[in-house]
Amino acid sequence: AWAWFLGDDHAFEPDTLLRLLSRQKDVVVPLTPCKWPFSYPFVLHGRPDGLWHDDLQTYSWDELSASGITELPIGDFVGQAGMLVRKPALDAIGDPWFKCGKFSEGRLQEDMWFCHELQQLGYTVWLDRNIIFDHYMQACITARKYMGTWTPALKLDTHTLVFA
Numbered sequence: 001a002w003a004w005f006l007g008d009d010h011a012f013e014p015d016t017l018l019r020l021l022s023r024q025k026d027v028v029v030p031l032t033p034c035k036w037p038f039s040y041p042f043v044l045h046g047r048p049d050g051l052w053h054d055d056l057q058t059y060s061w062d063e064l065s066a067s068g069i070t071e072l073p074i075g076d077f078v079g080q081a082g083m084l085v086r087k088p089a090l091d092a093i094g095d096p097w098f099k100c101g102k103f104s105e106g107r108l109q110e111d112m113w114f115c116h117e118l119q120q121l122g123y124t125v126w127l128d129r130n131i132i133f134d135h136y137m138q139a140c141i142t143a144r145k146y147m148g149t150w151t152p153a154l155k156l157d158t159h160t161l162v163f164a
Contacts, residue, residue, distance in 0.1 A: 001087040005080045009035075011134040012082060019131055020084040023069055027123050029083040030131035031064055036156065042135070043127065044112075046075030050119075052103030052112055064129050072115075072125040079111040082133035085118075092121045 004017055010032070020028050032042045040058040047053055056077065064070075072078055090097055098110040099117075118125055140155040146164045153162040 003085050003087070003090055005083045005085070007081050009136040010081050011136065013131075016082065016131055016133070017084070020082075020128060023126065023128060025069070025084075025124070025126045026086045026089050027083065027118055028069065028126040028128055029078055029080065030128050030133040032079060032081045032133040033135050034058065035135055035137040036159070042079050042081070043072070044077040046073070046077060048075070050075040050116065052077070052109060052116075054104075064127065067130055069126045069128050069130075072119075072127055074119050077112045077115050078125060078127065080114050081111070081135070082131075089118060089121070089123050092123070093117055 002021070004020070012030070016030065020030070034040045034042045041061060041064055043059040043064065044056040045059065046056065093114070097114065099113055100108045100110050102113040103109045103116075115125055137156065142153045142155045142160065143150045144153045144160060144162050145151070146162050151162050151164050153160050155161075
């Protein structure tokens, strides 16, 4: 038995589940882009103490561009969007699977704690570098002057991406 974690702000190819199942791993997760900064994958380098810090650095896409699966180093973090987990790993975590505020009181970070807890229990978290799990976000199409000409742009909160 398995659990496949799907958020309401994600999209994926129709064969994603079958491709993840074909990896035959206890825990495997596709790559998901960050909502912000949207130019990075939602995979974070950890620190030696293995706990969450607000200054953790995201991986670069270059680090994850090889084909196939790769082991997430112990102490690094990934969200659980699209994560496929075998039931024995979930049983090892126990009820509840997701726990809020474990790294920082008042912040959810339940997916990061879930990843941390799996690693602490001896499970390897595998990243499937062949699958991208799209991440929806609120954006607005606008325009900005670029070199004197109105140019289409995408406005995201306080940031604007001009298509020049």
